Amino acid sequence: MSIRKYLFQPKEALKATCAKGYFDFLSDRTYLKLIYWLRMGKVLNLNNPQTFNEKLQWLKLYDRCPEYTMMVDKYEAKKYVAERIGGEYIIPTLGVWDKFEDIDFGLLPNQFVMKCTHDSGGLVIVREKGKMDIEVARKKINASLNKNYFWGGREWPYKNVKPRIIAEQYLENSSKGLRDYKFFNFNGVPQFTYVSEGMEDHSTAKISFYDFDRKKMEFHRTDYAQFCSQPEFPSNMDEMKRLSAELAQIINCPFVRTDFYSVDNKVFFSEITFSPCSGMIPFEPAEWDKKLGEWIKLPK
Numbered sequence: 257m258s259i260r261k262y263l264f265q266p267k268e269a270l271k272a273t274c275a276k277g278y279f280d281f282l283s284d285r286t287y288l289k290l291i292y293w294l295r296m297g298k299v300l301n302l303n304n305p306q307t308f309n310e311k312l313q314w315l316k317l318y319d320r321c322p323e324y325t326m327m328v329d330k331y332e333a334k335k336y337v338a339e340r341i342g343g344e345y346i347i348p349t350l351g352v353w354d355k356f357e358d359i360d361f362g363l364l365p366n367q368f369v370m371k372c373t374h375d376s377g378g379l380v381i382v383r384e385k386g387k388m389d390i391e392v393a394r395k396k397i398n399a400s401l402n403k404n405y406f407w408g409g410r411e412w413p414y415k416n417v418k419p420r421i422i423a424e425q426y427l428e429n430s431s432k433g434l435r436d437y438k439f440f441n442f443n444g445v446p447q448f449t450y451v452s453e454g455m456e457d458h459s460t461a462k463i464s465f466y467d468f469d470r471k472k473m474e475f476h477r478t479d480y481a482q483f484c485s486q487p488e489f490p491s492n493m494d495e496m497k498r499l500s501a502e503l504a505q506i507i508n509c510p511f512v513r514t515d516f517y518s519v520d521n522k523v524f525f526s527e528i529t530f531s532p533c534s535g536m537i538p539f540e541p542a543e544w545d546k547k548l549g550e551w552i553k554l555p556k
Contacts, residue, residue, distance in 0.1 A: 271295070277407060284410045288313050291409065295536045308548035312511065312535030315554070316410055319509060319530075324413035327507070327528045330373040331422050337525045340506055341499050345516075345525045350423040356394050356401075359421065361385065367426035372397060374417035375405035381456050383426070397421055409534030427519045435487065436526060437496055438515045441504035442551040446497055446514075448473060451487055452480075468497060475544035477537060490518035499523065510552050 271294050273279065279287055285302065292300035292313060305314045326332045334346045350368055353359050366385045370393065372378030378400025380393045406415035428434055436452040448468065454461040463480040465473035470489055476482050490496075500514040507528070515526035539545045 275408070280407050284317055284412075288316065288410055292536065296538075305554070306549050307545040308539075308552065309535050309537060309545055311549050311552045311554060312531050315510060316412055316531060316535065319555075320412050321509070324530060325416050328413040328530070329417045330371060330527060331420060332373075333528055334525070337503065337528075341502055341525070345499065345523055347427065347517075347524050347526075348425040350425060352423075353421045354419075356397050356421060359423075361388075361390070364423060365426075369424045369426055370397065371422060371424075372400040373420045373422050374414060375400050375403065375419075378421075379456060381426070409531065409536070411531050411534060413530055427517055427524065429518075430520055434517060434519070436515055436517060437493070438513055438526075438529075438532075439497065439500035439504075441500060441512050441514060443510055443553050444501070444505040444508060446500045446504065447551060449497075451483070451489075453483075453487070468493075475539050475541060477533075478540045479533075479538050490521060492518055492521055492523055496523055499525075503528070510554055 274287075274291055274294065279290065282290070289300045289302070292298065292309075296309065300313055301310055302314055302317070305311045326336055331349070331352055334349065338346050350364055351359070352373070364382075364385065368382050368385075370380040370382065378397055380396060382388050382393075401419045401421070404415065404419075405417075406412065433453055436455060437449050438452065439446045439449045441447070446468075448465055450463055450465045452461060452463045458480070461480055462483050463477055464483040464487075465475060466489075467473060470486070470493075472486065496516045496518065499516065503514045504512055509530070511530070513529040513532050515529065517524045517526055537545075539548075
């Protein structure tokens with residue numbers, strides 16, 4: 257089938273074609289224009305980007321600091337962050353392996369989290385090791401190991417991350433479920449956060465955006481449910497904001513998201529992300545895409 261026939265498929269079929277890697281031969285710029293149109297329903301303006309999502313696409317193409325690869329590696333990022341804000345904020349690592357077959361589950365505790373270091377989907381949460389389905393975990397982890405996360409959204413930092421498996425200490429609040437606090441930093445300054453819960457199952461997860469007065473922002477994501485009532489914020493929100501600002505100023509780029517957990521009033525670093533949702537967040541109301549874009553100052 258020629259590329260012309262691919263392009264004239266129905267939009268959903270074309271998305272599936274992209275997912276299968278049939279368009280990996282396209283340049284990053286051409287591919288991003290195609291996938292942006294498919295997912296956002298808009299023409300991507302790279303010559304004069306205005307919106308938050310457009311500017312993240314521009315940064316994918318033109319902001320390629322070699323250190324970003326280490327920052328998005330879920331194993332290497334721990335060392336990077338520990339050296340800059342302190343090892344006390346790092347989730348203890350239980351092991352790191354190149355292959356699933358190398359894991360000795362007898363040496364792991366009853367509860368742990370297993371994930372791949374190079375992507376965003378290879379996650380297995382084990383709350384009771386005796387009930388763990390090893391074969392299901394194997395299939396999920398191996399599927400992630402065999403996929404280069406870069407090709408789906410051309411997020412350059414992931415292209416050369418070494419695929420590995422990492423096991424971490426299981427985290428859980430004694431009073432409520434585990435929540436993620438993701439700080440949106442614009443040119444080194446945290447401007448707001450979004451709180452997420454239940455991200456191990458995206459179909460039932462909740463996400464809402466909040467300012468630092470703990471007021472809900474005027475926009476939301478259409479691809480996730482919102483919190484029905486305002487979640488209880490931990491007492492160390494200011495500490496997480498301070499740490500986020502420290503990291504953002506060290507990284508020193510137009511936009512970066514820095515994520516943390518608060519577990520029984522202790523802060524733990526989660527991850528660094530340069531293109532949340534691959535720079536294709538479905539904002540509602542849509543005008544907030546433009547408003548947030550004004551906060552990103554691209555280099556000339």
